[in-house]
Amino acid sequence: MAKIADKVFELIEETVNAQGVELWDVRFVKEGVSHYLRVFIDKPGGVDINDCTNVSHAIDPIIDEADPIDVSYYLEVSSPGLNRELTREKHFKAMLTKPITVKLYKAFEGQKQISGKLIDYDDGPTVLLDDGRTVKFTAADISKAILNEDF
Numbered sequence: 037m038a039k040i041a042d043k044v045f046e047l048i049e050e051t052v053n054a055q056g057v058e059l060w061d062v063r064f065v066k067e068g069v070s071h072y073l074r075v076f077i078d079k080p081g082g083v084d085i086n087d088c089t090n091v092s093h094a095i096d097p098i099i100d101e102a103d104p105i106d107v108s109y110y111l112e113v114s115s116p117g118l119n120r121e122l123t124r125e126k127h128f129k130a131m132l133t134k135p136i137t138v139k140l141y142k143a144f145e146g147q148k149q150i151s152g153k154l155i156d157y158d159d160g161p162t163v164l165l166d167d168g169r170t171v172k173f174t175a176a177d178i179s180k181a182i183l184n185e186d187f
Contacts, residue, residue: 040064043104044073048095055091057083060116061123064105071109073099076116088113122181128157131183138163138173139180151184 045062052059052075060076077083077091092113099111122128122136137151138161144150150171156162160174161181 038064040105041073043102044075044099047098047102047104048075051094051098052077052091055087055094057087057091060120060127064109071105071107073105073109073111075111075113076120077113078116078120083115088115118183118185120183122183125157128154128161128181132157135184136161136163137182137184138178140173140177141179142177144171144173144177 041062041064044064045059048062049059055077057077057079060078062076063072063074065072065074075091075095077087079087092111095113096111099105120127122131131154134154135151136154137149140148140150142148150163150165150173152163152165152171154161155164155170156172160172160177162170162172164170
């Protein structure tokens with residue numbers, strides 16, 4: 037399903053950006069019996085319902101014409117939210133100096149979740165921990181990384 041999301045991202049990125057917002061991410065997921073194509077958009081100051089509606093109307097015909105999805109699905113366009121997931125290199129680079137939480141596949145010093153300030157990104161984030169240590173993770177170490185505005 038990641039390949040479908042990547043394909044849709046490529047198809048719609050220019051059109052989304054032309055709407056005055058940034059394409060943050062695309063996800064294609066199955067929940068129960070239904071499939072969802074989720075398009076996340078952002079802009080300084082945040083997005084509103086009009087941004088979501090405009091993007092939805094602009095990208096729907098592009099996706100329909102390219103037809104990259106062979107099952108019935110629901111299209112959802114929304115903000116990535118305050119505690120957004122960081123999935124692409126550009127996300128990490130845009131969030132340098134911000135607090136993040138990294139969930140790991142394997143425990144690091146007995147923990148599978150690490151929080152701290154994102155201080156660098158080079159094939160994975162470098163995180164400054166509360167005790168002043170820095171820890172470097174590779175992209176392969178991470179199951180999920182989120183902006184942690186509650187940190």
